[in-house]
Amino acid sequence: MKQTLIRKMTLADRLDVADLIYSSTNHWYQTHGRQAIFSGGPSVTEAFFDVYEALDAGCGIVAVNATDSRLIGSCFYHPRETHVSLGIMNSHPNYAGAGVARALLNWIIDFARNEGKPLRLVSSAMNLDSFSLYTRAGFVPRYAYQDMLLPVPKDGLDITVAGLDRVRPAAMADVPAMAELEKRIWGISRQKDYRYFIDNQDGLWHMSVYQGDSGPIEGFCASCGHAGCNMVGPLVAATPAQAEALLATELDRHRGRTPVFLVPVDCSPLVRTAYSWGARNCETHFSQVLGAWQPPSGVAMPTFLPETS
Numbered sequence: 001m002k003q004t005l006i007r008k009m010t011l012a013d014r015l016d017v018a019d020l021i022y023s024s025t026n027h028w029y030q031t032h033g034r035q036a037i038f039s040g041g042p043s044v045t046e047a048f049f050d051v052y053e054a055l056d057a058g059c060g061i062v063a064v065n066a067t068d069s070r071l072i073g074s075c076f077y078h079p080r081e082t083h084v085s086l087g088i089m090n091s092h093p094n095y096a097g098a099g100v101a102r103a104l105l106n107w108i109i110d111f112a113r114n115e116g117k118p119l120r121l122v123s124s125a126m127n128l129d130s131f132s133l134y135t136r137a138g139f140v141p142r143y144a145y146q147d148m149l150l151p152v153p154k155d156g157l158d159i160t161v162a163g164l165d166r167v168r169p170a171a172m173a174d175v176p177a178m179a180e181l182e183k184r185i186w187g188i189s190r191q192k193d194y195r196y197f198i199d200n201q202d203g204l205w206h207m208s209v210y211q212g213d214s215g216p217i218e219g220f221c222a223s224c225g226h227a228g229c230n231m232v233g234p235l236v237a238a239t240p241a242q243a244e245a246l247l248a249t250e251l252d253r254h255r256g257r258t259p260v261f262l263v264p265v266d267c268s269p270l271v272r273t274a275y276s277w278g279a280r281n282c283e284t285h286f287s288q289v290l291g292a293w294q295p296p297s298g299v300a301m302p303t304f305l306p307e308t309s
């Protein structure tokens with residue numbers, strides 16, 4: 001689109017980007033027969049700018065209308081040791097279908113190519129505008145997830161789960177083992193993200209690990225308690241039983257709330273367990289990858305903030 005310019009996001013864009021994420025996402029879902037994704041006003045989506053700026057300073061881009069400099073699109077990217085991931089993509093509804101998202105995506109694809117790394121993201125299977133944006137650009141939907149919502153009672157879930165005694169809070173010293181585990185199970189590594197969760201400067205995060213028999217950890221799981229993203233994950237575990245213990249532990253930290261988590265569709269034991277706990281489906285997502293990909297050899301659950309897949 002000739003009248004669209006792409007430039008780096010700056011601190012001065014913070015509120016405009018939060019407004020755009022809030023209104024364009026809600027607009028898309030509400031005009032496609034679904035409920036708004038965000039509620040409480042655009043201040044809740046400031047978290048995307050804040051978290052991404054803290055994690056990857058300067059790794060945001062915006063699309064502006066060349067004639068009047070209006071901000072009409074935004075996206076974030078996250079360079080990691082094994083790959084680049086793409087954060088939340090938004091274009092203004094007034095410019096829908098005009099190539100704004102495509103221009104932003106092309107910029108990030110060029111960045112990932114220059115880095116020589118695959119580009120990964122999580123995209124809705126129900127939002128064909130977003131699904132097609134990526135598949136037309138060559139991404140392959142590699143893996144599918146059930147998005148599940150689970151109301152956690154104020155007194156906690158009334159469930160019995162094996163292996164809870166193996167789960168403990170993560171420590172910075174666990175980070176190299178987490179990276180090794182995720183590389184083995186899911187082919188990626190992102191130590192920066194794990195450190196960010198454990199460091200928890202903004203008080204939103206928590207992370208647990210599953211301690212194996214003979215020392216090394218066999219799983220980890222984080223969760224986020226923000227109003228704009230109440231979510232459990234990312235989760236990586238060698239087995240569904242370990243994933244279950246990690247998921248139960250992190251869900252318990254969200255008593256009185258209804259967090260969402262993305263369960264791999266082919267992980268039947270975990271899907272069945274989630275239903276038995278009272279979880280309900282609310283969406284479906286794909287892990288989309290441009291470049292090399294390996295199927296998981298264990299359980300791998302992604303998140304939207306920060307984008308991990």
Ligand SMILES: CC(C)(COP(=O)(O)OP(=O)(O)OC[C@H]1O[C@@H](n2cnc3c(N)ncnc32)[C@H](O)[C@@H]1OP(=O)(O)O)[C@@H](O)C(=O)NCCC(=O)NCCS
Nearest residue numbers: 024025028090091096097098099100101102129130132133
């Ligand atoms: C999804 C969203 C980003 C798309 O933005 P957009 O600026 O309208 O998208 P573009 O105009 O750049 O078009 C995207 C591409 O998808 C294609 N497309 C859209 N619907 C399609 C369909 N049903 N079949 C095939 N292709 C389709 C378009 O032709 C275009 O491809 P092209 O550039 O190769 O021609 C925008 O609707 C949005 O912000 N939605 C709300 C937030 C959201 O859902 N974000 C995605 C989260 S990852």
